[in-house]
Amino acid sequence: MTPARALYVGAIATNEQGWLQVPVCLVAQGDEAAISFSLRFSTSALAYTNYTVPVSDTNAVVTSLDTGGTTNGPIAATNLTSQASPGQLDFALTLPSGSHLNAGLRTLVSAEFVPSTNAADAIIAAGLALDSPGLTNTAGTNLPVATAVTPQYMSSVTLTNLADQNGLFMSRLTFANPGATAVPGAWVMVLNLTNDSKGQPITLYNASGTTNHVLLLQLEFLGGTVVFSVLDVAGLVPYLQLGPMAAGATAELTAAFYVSDRQTVPTPQYEVVVMPPAAPVVSTNAPVFLDRVLFTNGVFFVEFLSTNAVYYIQYTDDPSSTNWSTSLPPIIGNGSRVQWIDDGPPRTATPPSSQTNRFYRVYQQ
Amino acid sequence: MYFPLMLQRAGWAAFLLGAAAWAAEAQLGEEIEVSRNRVNFSARFAFNVSARVTSGPTSPNVPPIFDDGYVRTDASGNFGGKTWYWGYDHKDQLVNGNLEFHAANSPRDGTSEQFADDPHAGFEISYGRELGRIALSKHVPLIWGVSGSFSSLDLELRHEDQVPGSVTRTTYRYPVGNIVVPLAPYQGSFYGPGPLLSTTLGPSGDTKVLPAVSDLAVSISGLVYGLKVGPFAEVPLSKRLTIALGGGLAALNSDVKLSYTETVTLPSDPDKSPPPVRSASASHGKWMVGFYGNASLAFALTDNSSVFLGGQYHHLDDLNLRAGTKSAVIGLGQVLEVTGGLRFTF
Numbered sequence: 001m002t003p004a005r006a007l008y009v010g011a012i013a014t015n016e017q018g019w020l021q022v023p024v025c026l027v028a029q030g031d032e033a034a035i036s037f038s039l040r041f042s043t044s045a046l047a048y049t050n051y052t053v054p055v056s057d058t059n060a061v062v063t064s065l066d067t068g069g070t071t072n073g074p075i076a077a078t079n080l081t082s083q084a085s086p087g088q089l090d091f092a093l094t095l096p097s098g099s100h101l102n103a104g105l106r107t108l109v110s111a112e113f114v115p116s117t118n119a120a121d122a123i124i125a126a127g128l129a130l131d132s133p134g135l136t137n138t139a140g141t142n143l144p145v146a147t148a149v150t151p152q153y154m155s156s157v158t159l160t161n162l163a164d165q166n167g168l169f170m171s172r173l174t175f176a177n178p179g180a181t182a183v184p185g186a187w188v189m190v191l192n193l194t195n196d197s198k199g200q201p202i203t204l205y206n207a208s209g210t211t212n213h214v215l216l217l218q219l220e221f222l223g224g225t226v227v228f229s230v231l232d233v234a235g236l237v238p239y240l241q242l243g244p245m246a247a248g249a250t251a252e253l254t255a256a257f258y259v260s261d262r263q264t265v266p267t268p269q270y271e272v273v274v275m276p277p278a279a280p281v282v283s284t285n286a287p288v289f290l291d292r293v294l295f296t297n298g299v300f301f302v303e304f305l306s307t308n309a310v311y312y313i314q315y316t317d318d319p320s321s322t323n324w325s326t327s328l329p330p331i332i333g334n335g336s337r338v339q340w341i342d343d344g345p346p347r348t349a350t351p352p353s354s355q356t357n358r359f360y361r362v363y364q365q
Numbered sequence: 366m367y368f369p370l371m372l373q374r375a376g377w378a379a380f381l382l383g384a385a386a387w388a389a390e391a392q393l394g395e396e397i398e399v400s401r402n403r404v405n406f407s408a409r410f411a412f413n414v415s416a417r418v419t420s421g422p423t424s425p426n427v428p429p430i431f432d433d434g435y436v437r438t439d440a441s442g443n444f445g446g447k448t449w450y451w452g453y454d455h456k457d458q459l460v461n462g463n464l465e466f467h468a469a470n471s472p473r474d475g476t477s478e479q480f481a482d483d484p485h486a487g488f489e490i491s492y493g494r495e496l497g498r499i500a501l502s503k504h505v506p507l508i509w510g511v512s513g514s515f516s517s518l519d520l521e522l523r524h525e526d527q528v529p530g531s532v533t534r535t536t537y538r539y540p541v542g543n544i545v546v547p548l549a550p551y552q553g554s555f556y557g558p559g560p561l562l563s564t565t566l567g568p569s570g571d572t573k574v575l576p577a578v579s580d581l582a583v584s585i586s587g588l589v590y591g592l593k594v595g596p597f598a599e600v601p602l603s604k605r606l607t608i609a610l611g612g613g614l615a616a617l618n619s620d621v622k623l624s625y626t627e628t629v630t631l632p633s634d635p636d637k638s639p640p641p642v643r644s645a646s647a648s649h650g651k652w653m654v655g656f657y658g659n660a661s662l663a664f665a666l667t668d669n670s671s672v673f674l675g676g677q678y679h680h681l682d683d684l685n686l687r688a689g690t691k692s693a694v695i696g697l698g699q700v701l702e703v704t705g706g707l708r709f710t711f
Contacts, residue, residue: 163561164542165545165560166560168558198441205558260440260557262444303547337548
């Protein structure tokens with residue numbers, strides 16, 4: 001499926017000086033001939049210094065803006081109208097007459113900022129937005145485009161409190177929304193899952209699903225030069241569902257990795273894309289009998305006897321409500337007892353320890 | 366030495382009956398016509414098949430397999446001295462921060478019981494060829510020849526009983542550490558993941574002798590089939606009545622399965638963790654060579670067909686079977702059969 005045309009702020013990188021590289025990317029459909037947009041930011045968090053256009057890339061697949069046209073010629077004009085107003089950068093990119101971009105994902109420009117405090121706090125308070133997008137084809141016709149500011153992966157902390165309880169490698173991931181507006185949700189694609197010492201694949205045990213990973217670019221700052229490299233090619237990768245995030249908000253979720261030898265430490269990489277949350281699962285079956293719901297050490301244990309079927313766990317803070325939330329992914333029964341643990345996102349929207357009460361029910365699909 | 370026994374047990378009544386009829390008919394002075402070939406189709410019902418089942422010593426389970434659970438090596442090779450490949454059966458096995466597992470023997474160890482389950486049904490097809498005649502009197506010949514047959518017998522012996530006794534049971538303990546133990550019953554898998562249990566045995570296990578009751582159900586079933594060859598003799602008692610005697614070698618193959626299920630309960634066990642139901646099954650095949658003898662009395666329906674009723678005696682080796690900790694000896698040494706069917710002559 002061809003991804004929709006989208007203009008978005010991608011993964012923010014930090015250079016050796018601690019400055020932030022904010023890439024603006026485009027999922028091009030192949031007919032874009034002229035592009036303009038404004039990048040807004042919070043002047044209390046960021047101070048603009050420079051911008052770069054990818055020029056050093058030699059990988060024909062990851063073609064940069066200046067070689068992406070059908071004529072392979074340079075872009076006629078890459079014009080930054082400086083800061084049109086404080087906290088706003090206006091860009092206008094025009095290809096030679098009759099030229100247009102090739103379809104695919106490309107970074108248009110990377111703006112460089114000096115953070116007012118540390119990089120992490122500056123990202124959270126960045127207040128980024130893409131305004132006034134204007135895209136036209138070679139005939140000058142306006143093209144529709146969606147804009148987004150991607151939530152940023154900030155850090156991960158290895159968890160040990162549940163290591164013996166479930167036999168998994170657990171990492172607590174932190175994300176921030178550097179945008180000026182809320183995002184409805186996001187998928188955190190988990191990459192670089194290798195094999196363990198026994199040759200068995202390391203898997204994301206609590207994956208919300210898998211998705212087709214078309215093309216991923218990594219922005220790196222090496223010796224003062226911005227380069228792009230391919231992290232992965234097309235294929236299915238697991239992802240975690242990140243819930244809605246308000247502007248400037250941070251959120252956490254837990255990644256649980258299954259490693260059959262229990263000693264090969266996973267070294268995943270994360271990529272975030274804005275994605276609305278999945279539709280809730282509605283079941284007409286009677287709920288499964290729960291043998292035990294136990295709250296201890298800040299987490300809930302939900303236990304039930306399973307068959308070799310698929311089970312959905314739903315939860316709510318108000319049992320009289322008809323609006324129960326569904327934890328994803330569903331549980332695949334094994335004919336024995338299932339011990340499902342609610343330790344917060346992504347299984348549930350918030351950690352159970354942050355709630356005064358929480359109710360559960362389980363449906364067999 | 367077996368042939369007279371057969372006469373005594375199986376054919377004596379028929380012999381007397383036939384002799385009386387023969388005397389009456391002989392007085393009529395009628396000419397007796399006997400065809401040279403005869404084919405018999407008969408049903409068989411065997412009696413006096415017994416079995417003795419002996420219970421050998423039951424080796425109690427040892428780590429990592431227990432009567433009420435397991436703590437086995439998982440996909441990681443128990444990395445860190447822990448495994449997710451464990452399971453337990455009863456909630457009472459969680460005692461003072463340890464999971465207790467048990468292993469016991471059987472109160473039936475070393476005992477044996479004998480039983481029979483008659484009759485056993487089968488069939489036989491035989492062919493006989495007359496080779497000569499000897500005149501017993503002016504009107505009564507003795508017809509002799511050789512016959513061969515194929516026979517089959519279904520063996521089906523079932524036995525159930527209950528034996529009280531005692532078992533020796535050992536308790537093994539594994540510390541659960543800081544995990545929340547899933548409710549019982551729980552069965553972890555080889556590939557996991559799941560709660561990790563230490564594979565290091567905790568406080569040394571204790572051994573107790575507990576009263577126990579063993580319920581045993583044994584089944585022995587299969588086929589005994591094969592060939593029999595030997596001479597026969599017939600004496601026409603009248604135009605319709607004929608008495609026949611035979612005997613010879615029997616070569617029979619057995620294809621028999623021994624299976625059992627033993628359930629041990631511990632009436633005084635406070636934590637309700639009896640040994641698991643033990644069961645085993647095994648099939649055995651064996652060729653056996655022995656002797657047989659038979660006698661029958663036939664009543665002619667037409668010139669070429671008759672019905673007959675008789676008895677047969679087998680002497681074969683005993684059949685030895687083994688499955689699990691149980692062994693069985695099936696007594697085929699003195700099998701008596703009642704036979705009946707149709708005879709065609711030509």
